[in-house]
Amino acid sequence: MKIVKARIYLVESGGISPVLLELETEDGSRGLGEAAIAYGAGTTAAAGMVKDVLDRYLRGGVSPSDSERVWNEFYDHGFWAKGGGPVVMSGISAVEQAMVDLRARALGVPAYELLGGRVNDRLRAYCNGWYFGCTSDADLPMAAERAAAEGYGALKFYPFVEILAEGRLRHPSRRSVADQSLLRRALDRMKEIRRAVGAEVELMLDLSAGIAPDDTVRFCHALEEVGISFIEEPTVPGDTRALAEVKRAIPQSVAVGERLYSRYGFRDVLEARAADILQPDVGNTGGLMEARRIAAMAEAYGLKVQPHICASALSTAVGMHFSAAVPNFYWQEHFPYWARIPGHVDVIDDPVEDTVKNGVIPVNDRPGFGVSLRREVAENWLWAELDLI
Numbered sequence: 001m002k003i004v005k006a007r008i009y010l011v012e013s014g015g016i017s018p019v020l021l022e023l024e025t026e027d028g029s030r031g032l033g034e035a036a037i038a039y040g041a042g043t044t045a046a047a048g049m050v051k052d053v054l055d056r057y058l059r060g061g062v063s064p065s066d067s068e069r070v071w072n073e074f075y076d077h078g079f080w081a082k083g084g085g086p087v088v089m090s091g092i093s094a095v096e097q098a099m100v101d102l103r104a105r106a107l108g109v110p111a112y113e114l115l116g117g118r119v120n121d122r123l124r125a126y127c128n129g130w131y132f133g134c135t136s137d138a139d140l141p142m143a144a145e146r147a148a149a150e151g152y153g154a155l156k157f158y159p160f161v162e163i164l165a166e167g168r169l170r171h172p173s174r175r176s177v178a179d180q181s182l183l184r185r186a187l188d189r190m191k192e193i194r195r196a197v198g199a200e201v202e203l204m205l206d207l208s209a210g211i212a213p214d215d216t217v218r219f220c221h222a223l224e225e226v227g228i229s230f231i232e233e234p235t236v237p238g239d240t241r242a243l244a245e246v247k248r249a250i251p252q253s254v255a256v257g258e259r260l261y262s263r264y265g266f267r268d269v270l271e272a273r274a275a276d277i278l279q280p281d282v283g284n285t286g287g288l289m290e291a292r293r294i295a296a297m298a299e300a301y302g303l304k305v306q307p308h309i310c311a312s313a314l315s316t317a318v319g320m321h322f323s324a325a326v327p328n329f330y331w332q333e334h335f336p337y338w339a340r341i342p343g344h345v346d347v348i349d350d351p352v353e354d355t356v357k358n359g360v361i362p363v364n365d366r367p368g369f370g371v372s373l374r375r376e377v378a379e380n381w382l383w384a385e386l387d388l389i
């Protein structure tokens with residue numbers, strides 16, 4: 001079976017820009033992958049990187065079975081893969097995912113079967129994006145209460161963000177909360193949210209490398225009375241020593257990984273024992289097999305693993321297959337409330353998000369990743385089409 005065609009879609013969807021790849025084989029089968037850097041700057045570059053990977057490694061009749069061969073060719077000879085960042089590694093991630101999707105569909109099995117099979121039937125899912133639509137601090141407790149009432153047992157938030165009038169969040173500027181009133185505001189927010197949801201709902205915080213380590217340590221100690229499950233990205237990605245220092249200094253668990261790429265990028269964090277939870281993004285760390293390898297490395301160090309997910313509903317589905325096959329799985333991230341964002345576009349049929357009940361994702365056994373492109377919508381966002389034969 002040969003891959004004969006590729007289509008790259010660059011979707012504009014309510015402030016994020018998912019980059020999707022569809023590969024087609026000679027028998028008309030289609031497989032999907034996502035270059036998951038849908039937020040921030042870089043999505044057009046990611047679409048271009050997907051195109052470059054296809055141009056260099058998938059021309060001339062490549063089989064979907066050759067994803068490992070393609071990955072290693074790319075890593076050894078693509079030059080920028082070694083030490084590569086989000087653009088480079090999201091490019092190979094999308095291609096590898098689409099090849100895995102095709103292979104699983106050809107075998108008539110769910111993608112997790114290619115990772116050794118399912119060890120989890122139900123995935124605990126924490127809710128992100130529950131704050132969509134909030135335009136002030138005063139709105140937060142009610143929004144949190146609403147998500148908890150809809151069954152979510154865990155909510156994530158960004159305590160230092162500025163809530164803009166149109167309802168979007170803006171991370172702290174200049175890596176600083178030199179104005180200590182910002183620390184007090186963050187603490188007050190979390191106390192109010194805790195009061196609204198009660199003691200049973202887990203709360204987790206993402207600092208997105210937004211503030212300095214000394215302020216982080218001060219804040220995390222003040223947070224103790226609120227009860228927080230983990231602190232995500234407390235330090236600048238790549239500064240493993242700072243991460244280890246913060247981890248030893250704070251009472252909460254530390255999670256990190258959406259800005260670490262490939263098994264090589266996670267190694268230092270493990271060797272320094274600088275985190276408790278790893279969060280590889282299957283769509284930017286190097287793909288499904290690469291994320292599975294990172295999970296195994298984490299397991300050997302006694303760490304939990306949860307896939308980082310913030311892109312289209314395809315990434316949630318890919319994350320479900322990863323999580324289903326990982327023994328040290330902790331939580332699956334997902335955003336059930338994208339539709340509240342003006343301009344949101346649904347490009348995926350049968351999304352995992354629609355199956356979530358009481359904060360649990362039931363693992364389904366549909367072939368491949370179990371989702372398909374909504375062709376009539378996606379066509380509006382076609383960025384490139386390639387004949388690979």
Ligand SMILES: [Mg+2]
Pocket residue numbers: 206208232233258
């Ligand atoms: Mg994050």
